[in-house]
Amino acid sequence: MTLATPLSPAAHSAAFERFPVASLMNVTQRPPAVFTHGRGCWLWDSEGRAYLDLVQGWAVNTLGHAPPAIATALAEQAGRLVQAGPGFYNDRAVELAQRLTALSGLDRCFFTNSGAEANEGAIKLARKFGQVHRGGAFEIITFEHAFHGRTLATMSASGKPGFDTLFAPQVAGFPKARLNDIDSVRALVGANTVAVMLETIQGEAGIIEASATFMQALRALCDTHGLLLMLDEVQTGIARTGELWGFEASGVRPDVMTLGKGLGGGVPIGAVLARDAVCCFAHGDQGGTYNGNALVCAAASAVLDAVSAPGFLANVRSRSAQLRNGLDAIAKRIGSTPVRGRGLLLALELPRVDQALRVADTLRERAGGPGSQPGLLVNPVRPQCLRFVPALNITADEVELALSLLDSSIAR
Numbered sequence: 001m002t003l004a005t006p007l008s009p010a011a012h013s014a015a016f017e018r019f020p021v022a023s024l025m026n027v028t029q030r031p032p033a034v035f036t037h038g039r040g041c042w043l044w045d046s047e048g049r050a051y052l053d054l055v056q057g058w059a060v061n062t063l064g065h066a067p068p069a070i071a072t073a074l075a076e077q078a079g080r081l082v083q084a085g086p087g088f089y090n091d092r093a094v095e096l097a098q099r100l101t102a103l104s105g106l107d108r109c110f111f112t113n114s115g116a117e118a119n120e121g122a123i124k125l126a127r128k129f130g131q132v133h134r135g136g137a138f139e140i141i142t143f144e145h146a147f148h149g150r151t152l153a154t155m156s157a158s159g160k161p162g163f164d165t166l167f168a169p170q171v172a173g174f175p176k177a178r179l180n181d182i183d184s185v186r187a188l189v190g191a192n193t194v195a196v197m198l199e200t201i202q203g204e205a206g207i208i209e210a211s212a213t214f215m216q217a218l219r220a221l222c223d224t225h226g227l228l229l230m231l232d233e234v235q236t237g238i239a240r241t242g243e244l245w246g247f248e249a250s251g252v253r254p255d256v257m258t259l260g261k262g263l264g265g266g267v268p269i270g271a272v273l274a275r276d277a278v279c280c281f282a283h284g285d286q287g288g289t290y291n292g293n294a295l296v297c298a299a300a301s302a303v304l305d306a307v308s309a310p311g312f313l314a315n316v317r318s319r320s321a322q323l324r325n326g327l328d329a330i331a332k333r334i335g336s337t338p339v340r341g342r343g344l345l346l347a348l349e350l351p352r353v354d355q356a357l358r359v360a361d362t363l364r365e366r367a368g369g370p371g372s373q374p375g376l377l378v379n380p381v382r383p384q385c386l387r388f389v390p391a392l393n394i395t396a397d398e399v400e401l402a403l404s405l406l407d408s409s410i411a412r
Protein backbone atom coordinates (compact mmCIF):
# COMPACT_ATOMS: atom_id res chain seq x y z
CA MET A 1 0.00 0.00 0.00
CA THR A 2 1.29 3.48 -0.82
CA LEU A 3 1.38 6.27 1.70
CA ALA A 4 -1.72 8.28 2.37
CA THR A 5 -2.15 11.23 0.05
CA PRO A 6 -4.28 13.82 1.83
CA LEU A 7 -6.69 15.89 -0.18
CA SER A 8 -4.74 18.78 -1.63
CA PRO A 9 -6.28 22.25 -1.86
CA ALA A 10 -5.76 21.98 -5.62
CA ALA A 11 -7.92 18.85 -5.74
CA HIS A 12 -10.69 20.67 -3.84
CA SER A 13 -10.79 23.55 -6.21
CA ALA A 14 -10.60 21.25 -9.23
CA ALA A 15 -13.70 19.41 -7.99
CA PHE A 16 -15.55 22.59 -7.07
CA GLU A 17 -14.70 24.24 -10.38
CA ARG A 18 -16.56 21.49 -12.18
CA PHE A 19 -19.25 21.29 -9.50
CA PRO A 20 -20.01 24.73 -8.07
CA VAL A 21 -21.47 23.57 -4.76
CA ALA A 22 -22.54 27.09 -3.76
CA SER A 23 -25.65 26.59 -5.88
CA LEU A 24 -26.88 24.17 -3.19
CA MET A 25 -28.44 25.60 -0.05
CA ASN A 26 -25.86 25.32 2.70
CA VAL A 27 -27.74 23.27 5.31
CA THR A 28 -24.97 21.07 6.69
CA GLN A 29 -21.20 20.70 6.98
CA ARG A 30 -20.04 18.58 4.06
CA PRO A 31 -16.50 17.38 3.30
CA PRO A 32 -14.70 18.91 0.30
CA ALA A 33 -15.39 16.15 -2.19
CA VAL A 34 -18.07 15.50 -4.80
CA PHE A 35 -19.09 11.86 -5.12
CA THR A 36 -19.89 10.56 -8.57
CA HIS A 37 -20.28 6.79 -8.51
CA GLY A 38 -20.21 3.72 -6.33
CA ARG A 39 -20.30 -0.06 -6.35
CA GLY A 40 -21.07 -2.21 -3.34
CA CYS A 41 -19.03 -0.95 -0.37
CA TRP A 42 -17.00 1.43 -2.55
CA LEU A 43 -17.61 5.06 -3.43
CA TRP A 44 -15.58 7.29 -5.77
CA ASP A 45 -15.32 11.07 -6.01
CA SER A 46 -14.90 13.35 -9.01
CA GLU A 47 -11.09 13.28 -8.61
CA GLY A 48 -10.94 9.48 -8.86
CA ARG A 49 -10.32 8.89 -5.15
CA ALA A 50 -11.76 5.65 -3.73
CA TYR A 51 -13.48 5.29 -0.35
CA LEU A 52 -14.55 2.22 1.58
CA ASP A 53 -17.97 3.40 2.70
CA LEU A 54 -19.33 2.45 6.12
CA VAL A 55 -21.91 5.25 6.03
CA GLN A 56 -23.85 4.00 3.00
CA GLY A 57 -26.10 6.97 2.49
CA TRP A 58 -26.87 7.13 6.24
CA ALA A 59 -27.72 3.44 6.68
CA VAL A 60 -29.98 3.28 3.65
CA ASN A 61 -27.97 1.25 1.12
CA THR A 62 -28.93 -2.23 2.31
CA LEU A 63 -27.16 -3.83 -0.68
CA GLY A 64 -24.42 -1.21 -1.08
CA HIS A 65 -24.00 1.28 -3.90
CA ALA A 66 -25.57 0.71 -7.32
CA PRO A 67 -26.57 -2.91 -6.66
CA PRO A 68 -27.41 -4.67 -9.95
CA ALA A 69 -30.64 -6.08 -8.47
CA ILE A 70 -32.03 -2.59 -7.80
CA ALA A 71 -30.65 -1.16 -11.06
CA THR A 72 -32.44 -3.90 -13.01
CA ALA A 73 -35.67 -3.55 -11.06
CA LEU A 74 -35.70 0.24 -11.57
CA ALA A 75 -34.85 0.02 -15.27
CA GLU A 76 -37.52 -2.59 -15.97
CA GLN A 77 -40.14 -0.78 -13.93
CA ALA A 78 -39.28 2.63 -15.41
CA GLY A 79 -40.07 1.21 -18.85
CA ARG A 80 -43.41 -0.19 -17.70
CA LEU A 81 -45.06 2.08 -15.11
CA VAL A 82 -43.63 4.77 -12.83
CA GLN A 83 -46.73 6.13 -11.19
CA ALA A 84 -50.40 5.54 -11.82
CA GLY A 85 -51.33 8.05 -9.10
CA PRO A 86 -52.35 7.78 -5.46
CA GLY A 87 -55.99 7.47 -6.50
CA PHE A 88 -55.35 4.15 -8.27
CA TYR A 89 -53.99 0.75 -7.29
CA ASN A 90 -50.79 -0.45 -8.93
CA ASP A 91 -49.47 -4.01 -9.01
CA ARG A 92 -46.09 -3.26 -7.41
CA ALA A 93 -47.56 -1.46 -4.36
CA VAL A 94 -50.05 -4.29 -3.77
CA GLU A 95 -47.27 -6.88 -4.08
CA LEU A 96 -44.95 -4.97 -1.71
CA ALA A 97 -47.69 -4.39 0.88
CA GLN A 98 -48.51 -8.10 0.84
CA ARG A 99 -44.88 -9.04 1.36
CA LEU A 100 -44.30 -6.53 4.18
CA THR A 101 -47.44 -7.48 6.08
CA ALA A 102 -46.65 -11.19 5.75
CA LEU A 103 -43.07 -10.66 6.94
CA SER A 104 -43.98 -8.39 9.87
CA GLY A 105 -47.16 -10.02 11.12
CA LEU A 106 -48.95 -6.68 10.79
CA ASP A 107 -52.07 -6.39 8.64
CA ARG A 108 -51.98 -3.24 6.53
CA CYS A 109 -49.49 -0.91 4.99
CA PHE A 110 -49.40 2.76 3.95
CA PHE A 111 -46.47 3.89 1.79
CA THR A 112 -44.60 7.17 2.12
CA ASN A 113 -41.53 8.77 0.53
CA SER A 114 -39.33 8.97 3.63
CA GLY A 115 -38.93 7.88 7.23
CA ALA A 116 -40.13 11.20 8.62
CA GLU A 117 -43.28 10.96 6.54
CA ALA A 118 -43.87 7.42 7.77
CA ASN A 119 -43.63 8.63 11.38
CA GLU A 120 -45.83 11.63 10.57
CA GLY A 121 -48.37 9.13 9.20
CA ALA A 122 -48.10 6.97 12.32
CA ILE A 123 -48.65 10.04 14.52
CA LYS A 124 -51.75 10.99 12.53
CA LEU A 125 -53.01 7.40 12.71
CA ALA A 126 -52.59 7.40 16.52
CA ARG A 127 -54.42 10.73 16.85
CA LYS A 128 -57.23 9.46 14.64
CA PHE A 129 -57.36 6.28 16.72
CA GLY A 130 -57.68 8.48 19.82
CA GLN A 131 -60.56 10.40 18.25
CA VAL A 132 -62.40 7.30 17.12
CA HIS A 133 -61.74 4.89 19.98
CA ARG A 134 -60.31 6.74 22.98
CA GLY A 135 -62.49 9.80 23.56
CA GLY A 136 -60.12 12.24 21.89
CA ALA A 137 -56.88 11.11 23.53
CA PHE A 138 -53.99 12.50 21.49
CA GLU A 139 -50.79 12.44 23.51
CA ILE A 140 -47.98 10.20 22.30
CA ILE A 141 -45.26 9.48 24.83
CA THR A 142 -41.84 9.66 23.17
CA PHE A 143 -38.30 9.60 24.54
CA GLU A 144 -35.39 11.83 25.40
CA HIS A 145 -32.72 11.72 22.65
CA ALA A 146 -35.12 9.99 20.24
CA PHE A 147 -34.98 10.88 16.55
CA HIS A 148 -38.09 10.53 14.41
CA GLY A 149 -37.45 12.93 11.52
CA ARG A 150 -37.45 16.54 10.40
CA THR A 151 -41.06 17.47 9.75
CA LEU A 152 -42.54 19.76 12.42
CA ALA A 153 -44.46 16.96 14.15
CA THR A 154 -41.61 14.42 13.99
CA MET A 155 -39.15 17.04 15.30
CA SER A 156 -41.56 17.60 18.18
CA ALA A 157 -41.75 13.86 18.77
CA SER A 158 -37.94 13.70 18.75
CA GLY A 159 -35.98 14.24 21.94
CA LYS A 160 -32.90 15.62 20.25
CA PRO A 161 -31.47 18.50 22.29
CA GLY A 162 -32.23 21.81 20.58
CA PHE A 163 -35.17 20.51 18.51
CA ASP A 164 -37.56 21.93 21.16
CA THR A 165 -36.68 25.56 20.37
CA LEU A 166 -35.66 25.33 16.71
CA PHE A 167 -38.71 26.36 14.60
CA ALA A 168 -40.77 26.99 17.75
CA PRO A 169 -43.54 26.58 18.61
CA GLN A 170 -43.46 22.80 18.59
CA VAL A 171 -46.39 20.56 17.78
CA ALA A 172 -47.96 19.80 21.19
CA GLY A 173 -48.67 16.39 22.66
CA PHE A 174 -45.32 14.59 22.88
CA PRO A 175 -44.36 14.24 26.56
CA LYS A 176 -40.85 12.77 26.94
CA ALA A 177 -39.92 9.74 29.02
CA ARG A 178 -36.46 8.24 29.60
CA LEU A 179 -35.43 5.14 27.64
CA ASN A 180 -35.14 1.97 29.71
CA ASP A 181 -36.96 3.63 32.64
CA ILE A 182 -40.49 2.22 32.72
CA ASP A 183 -41.48 4.35 35.73
CA SER A 184 -40.74 7.48 33.70
CA VAL A 185 -43.23 6.24 31.09
CA ARG A 186 -45.84 5.20 33.66
CA ALA A 187 -45.64 8.65 35.26
CA LEU A 188 -46.70 10.27 31.96
CA VAL A 189 -49.70 8.05 31.22
CA GLY A 190 -52.95 9.98 31.59
CA ALA A 191 -56.45 10.27 30.18
CA ASN A 192 -55.07 11.97 27.04
CA THR A 193 -52.43 9.34 26.29
CA VAL A 194 -53.07 7.32 23.14
CA ALA A 195 -49.69 5.82 22.25
CA VAL A 196 -46.03 5.26 23.08
CA MET A 197 -43.54 5.66 20.25
CA LEU A 198 -39.87 4.69 20.24
CA GLU A 199 -36.93 3.32 18.29
CA THR A 200 -35.90 -0.23 19.24
CA ILE A 201 -32.35 1.14 19.08
CA GLN A 202 -31.92 4.91 19.22
CA GLY A 203 -29.75 5.49 16.15
CA GLU A 204 -29.01 9.21 15.96
CA ALA A 205 -28.53 9.33 19.74
CA GLY A 206 -25.43 7.13 19.27
CA ILE A 207 -26.85 3.57 19.16
CA ILE A 208 -28.65 3.23 22.50
CA GLU A 209 -30.69 0.00 22.78
CA ALA A 210 -34.07 -0.31 24.40
CA SER A 211 -33.55 -3.37 26.62
CA ALA A 212 -35.70 -6.48 26.15
CA THR A 213 -37.09 -6.15 29.68
CA PHE A 214 -37.99 -2.52 29.03
CA MET A 215 -39.72 -3.42 25.76
CA GLN A 216 -41.69 -6.16 27.51
CA ALA A 217 -42.68 -3.81 30.33
CA LEU A 218 -43.78 -1.23 27.74
CA ARG A 219 -45.93 -3.81 25.94
CA ALA A 220 -47.60 -4.72 29.25
CA LEU A 221 -48.14 -1.06 30.16
CA CYS A 222 -49.67 -0.33 26.75
CA ASP A 223 -51.99 -3.36 27.06
CA THR A 224 -53.11 -2.31 30.55
CA HIS A 225 -54.02 1.22 29.44
CA GLY A 226 -55.18 0.50 25.89
CA LEU A 227 -52.27 2.43 24.35
CA LEU A 228 -50.75 1.80 20.94
CA LEU A 229 -47.14 0.66 20.91
CA MET A 230 -45.54 2.28 17.87
CA LEU A 231 -42.02 1.29 16.86
CA ASP A 232 -39.93 3.52 14.65
CA GLU A 233 -37.89 0.91 12.77
CA VAL A 234 -36.78 3.34 10.08
CA GLN A 235 -33.15 2.61 10.98
CA THR A 236 -33.42 -0.84 12.60
CA GLY A 237 -35.80 -2.52 10.14
CA ILE A 238 -34.95 -4.59 7.03
CA ALA A 239 -32.22 -6.81 8.51
CA ARG A 240 -30.00 -4.01 9.86
CA THR A 241 -29.83 -5.63 13.32
CA GLY A 242 -29.14 -9.14 11.99
CA GLU A 243 -32.82 -10.03 12.15
CA LEU A 244 -35.45 -8.73 9.80
CA TRP A 245 -36.98 -6.45 12.46
CA GLY A 246 -35.42 -4.76 15.48
CA PHE A 247 -38.35 -5.88 17.66
CA GLU A 248 -37.37 -9.54 17.27
CA ALA A 249 -34.62 -9.14 19.89
CA SER A 250 -37.25 -8.58 22.61
CA GLY A 251 -40.07 -10.60 21.06
CA VAL A 252 -42.36 -7.60 21.61
CA ARG A 253 -44.83 -7.02 18.79
CA PRO A 254 -45.84 -3.47 17.92
CA ASP A 255 -49.31 -2.22 16.98
CA VAL A 256 -47.74 0.17 14.49
CA MET A 257 -44.31 0.04 12.87
CA THR A 258 -42.64 2.55 10.59
CA LEU A 259 -39.98 1.82 7.98
CA GLY A 260 -37.74 3.91 5.74
CA LYS A 261 -34.00 3.95 5.09
CA GLY A 262 -33.07 0.32 4.27
CA LEU A 263 -36.47 -0.52 2.77
CA GLY A 264 -35.63 1.05 -0.60
CA GLY A 265 -31.91 0.26 -0.50
CA GLY A 266 -31.20 3.93 -1.27
CA VAL A 267 -34.37 4.62 -3.25
CA PRO A 268 -36.72 6.89 -1.26
CA ILE A 269 -39.60 4.92 0.22
CA GLY A 270 -41.07 4.59 3.70
CA ALA A 271 -43.99 2.66 5.12
CA VAL A 272 -46.43 2.61 8.02
CA LEU A 273 -47.53 -0.90 8.98
CA ALA A 274 -50.33 -1.46 11.47
CA ARG A 275 -52.65 -4.01 12.98
CA ASP A 276 -56.04 -4.10 11.33
CA ALA A 277 -57.83 -2.82 14.46
CA VAL A 278 -55.69 0.34 14.40
CA CYS A 279 -56.34 1.23 10.75
CA CYS A 280 -59.03 3.88 11.19
CA PHE A 281 -58.19 6.50 8.57
CA ALA A 282 -61.30 7.62 6.70
CA HIS A 283 -61.10 8.43 3.01
CA GLY A 284 -59.22 11.69 2.55
CA ASP A 285 -57.48 11.65 5.95
CA GLN A 286 -54.11 10.64 4.61
CA GLY A 287 -52.38 10.52 1.24
CA GLY A 288 -49.60 11.91 -0.90
CA THR A 289 -48.90 12.34 -4.60
CA TYR A 290 -45.95 9.97 -4.86
CA ASN A 291 -46.92 7.49 -2.16
CA GLY A 292 -46.60 3.87 -3.23
CA ASN A 293 -45.53 4.67 -6.76
CA ALA A 294 -44.65 1.58 -8.75
CA LEU A 295 -41.03 2.61 -9.36
CA VAL A 296 -39.93 2.77 -5.70
CA CYS A 297 -42.06 -0.24 -4.77
CA ALA A 298 -40.22 -2.29 -7.42
CA ALA A 299 -36.90 -1.26 -5.84
CA ALA A 300 -38.11 -2.21 -2.36
CA SER A 301 -39.29 -5.59 -3.65
CA ALA A 302 -35.79 -6.21 -5.05
CA VAL A 303 -34.39 -5.39 -1.59
CA LEU A 304 -36.80 -7.85 0.04
CA ASP A 305 -35.78 -10.54 -2.48
CA ALA A 306 -32.15 -10.06 -1.46
CA VAL A 307 -32.61 -9.95 2.32
CA SER A 308 -34.95 -12.98 2.21
CA ALA A 309 -32.43 -15.07 0.27
CA PRO A 310 -30.82 -17.96 2.16
CA GLY A 311 -27.65 -16.92 3.95
CA PHE A 312 -28.29 -13.16 3.86
CA LEU A 313 -29.09 -12.73 7.56
CA ALA A 314 -26.31 -15.16 8.46
CA ASN A 315 -23.82 -12.90 6.64
CA VAL A 316 -25.10 -9.84 8.52
CA ARG A 317 -24.52 -11.67 11.81
CA SER A 318 -21.05 -12.99 10.90
CA ARG A 319 -19.87 -9.63 9.61
CA SER A 320 -21.38 -8.03 12.71
CA ALA A 321 -19.38 -10.36 14.98
CA GLN A 322 -16.23 -9.69 12.96
CA LEU A 323 -16.67 -5.90 13.02
CA ARG A 324 -17.65 -5.88 16.69
CA ASN A 325 -14.62 -7.98 17.70
CA GLY A 326 -12.28 -5.69 15.79
CA LEU A 327 -13.90 -2.55 17.19
CA ASP A 328 -13.87 -3.98 20.70
CA ALA A 329 -10.13 -4.64 20.37
CA ILE A 330 -9.65 -0.99 19.35
CA ALA A 331 -11.89 0.14 22.20
CA LYS A 332 -9.82 -1.84 24.67
CA ARG A 333 -6.57 -0.45 23.32
CA ILE A 334 -7.74 3.16 23.61
CA GLY A 335 -9.36 2.58 27.00
CA SER A 336 -12.93 3.01 25.81
CA THR A 337 -16.20 1.27 26.62
CA PRO A 338 -17.40 -1.84 24.74
CA VAL A 339 -18.99 -1.38 21.33
CA ARG A 340 -22.75 -0.72 21.33
CA GLY A 341 -25.46 -1.94 18.98
CA ARG A 342 -26.57 -5.02 17.11
CA GLY A 343 -26.06 -6.42 13.64
CA LEU A 344 -24.46 -3.87 11.35
CA LEU A 345 -25.60 -0.92 13.44
CA LEU A 346 -22.62 -0.45 15.75
CA ALA A 347 -21.04 2.45 17.60
CA LEU A 348 -17.59 3.01 19.05
CA GLU A 349 -17.19 5.53 21.86
CA LEU A 350 -13.94 7.53 21.76
CA PRO A 351 -12.03 8.54 24.89
CA ARG A 352 -12.31 12.30 24.36
CA VAL A 353 -15.11 14.67 23.43
CA ASP A 354 -14.97 16.10 19.90
CA GLN A 355 -12.65 13.35 18.65
CA ALA A 356 -15.20 11.73 16.37
CA LEU A 357 -15.25 14.40 13.68
CA ARG A 358 -11.45 14.58 13.62
CA VAL A 359 -11.09 10.80 13.27
CA ALA A 360 -13.74 10.70 10.52
CA ASP A 361 -11.96 13.53 8.66
CA THR A 362 -8.56 11.82 8.96
CA LEU A 363 -9.93 8.52 7.68
CA ARG A 364 -11.62 10.17 4.73
CA GLU A 365 -8.65 12.40 3.86
CA ARG A 366 -6.37 9.38 3.46
CA ALA A 367 -7.93 8.77 0.09
CA GLY A 368 -5.37 9.27 -2.63
CA GLY A 369 -5.89 9.27 -6.37
CA PRO A 370 -6.31 6.19 -8.57
CA GLY A 371 -4.12 3.27 -7.49
CA SER A 372 -3.26 4.62 -4.05
CA GLN A 373 -4.68 4.11 -0.59
CA PRO A 374 -8.44 4.34 -0.10
CA GLY A 375 -10.20 6.57 2.34
CA LEU A 376 -12.65 5.21 4.89
CA LEU A 377 -16.06 6.81 5.41
CA VAL A 378 -17.47 6.57 8.92
CA ASN A 379 -20.18 8.63 10.58
CA PRO A 380 -19.35 10.81 13.60
CA VAL A 381 -22.90 10.44 14.88
CA ARG A 382 -22.08 12.19 18.19
CA PRO A 383 -19.06 14.36 19.08
CA GLN A 384 -17.48 11.42 20.90
CA CYS A 385 -18.97 8.50 18.99
CA LEU A 386 -18.47 6.87 15.58
CA ARG A 387 -21.31 4.93 13.95
CA PHE A 388 -20.78 2.04 11.55
CA VAL A 389 -23.62 1.16 9.17
CA PRO A 390 -22.06 -0.69 6.23
CA ALA A 391 -23.92 -2.40 3.41
CA LEU A 392 -25.47 -5.59 4.76
CA ASN A 393 -23.72 -7.63 2.05
CA ILE A 394 -20.26 -6.39 3.05
CA THR A 395 -17.57 -9.08 2.72
CA ALA A 396 -15.13 -10.35 5.37
CA ASP A 397 -12.22 -8.81 3.42
CA GLU A 398 -13.91 -5.42 3.37
CA VAL A 399 -14.56 -5.54 7.13
CA GLU A 400 -10.92 -6.48 7.68
CA LEU A 401 -9.70 -3.59 5.51
CA ALA A 402 -11.99 -1.15 7.33
CA LEU A 403 -10.69 -2.32 10.70
CA SER A 404 -7.05 -1.99 9.67
CA LEU A 405 -7.62 1.54 8.28
CA LEU A 406 -9.43 2.48 11.48
CA ASP A 407 -6.86 0.87 13.75
CA SER A 408 -3.92 2.67 12.20
CA SER A 409 -5.78 5.98 12.24
CA ILE A 410 -6.95 5.84 15.82
CA ALA A 411 -3.41 4.83 16.87
CA ARG A 412 -2.26 8.33 16.09
Ligand SMILES: *Cc1c(COP(=O)(O)O)cnc(C)c1O
Pocket residue numbers: 113114115116117119147148149150199203204232233234235260261
Ligand atom coordinates in the same frame (compact mmCIF):
# COMPACT_ATOMS: atom_id res chain seq x y z
C1 LIG B 1 -33.48 8.52 9.58
C2 LIG B 1 -34.54 8.32 10.58
C3 LIG B 1 -35.79 8.94 10.45
C4 LIG B 1 -36.09 9.93 9.36
O1 LIG B 1 -36.07 9.36 8.09
P1 LIG B 1 -35.98 10.32 6.79
O2 LIG B 1 -36.07 9.37 5.64
O3 LIG B 1 -34.66 11.02 6.89
O4 LIG B 1 -37.10 11.27 6.86
C5 LIG B 1 -36.76 8.65 11.38
N1 LIG B 1 -36.54 7.78 12.38
C6 LIG B 1 -35.35 7.16 12.53
C7 LIG B 1 -35.18 6.19 13.65
C8 LIG B 1 -34.30 7.42 11.65
O5 LIG B 1 -33.13 6.82 11.81
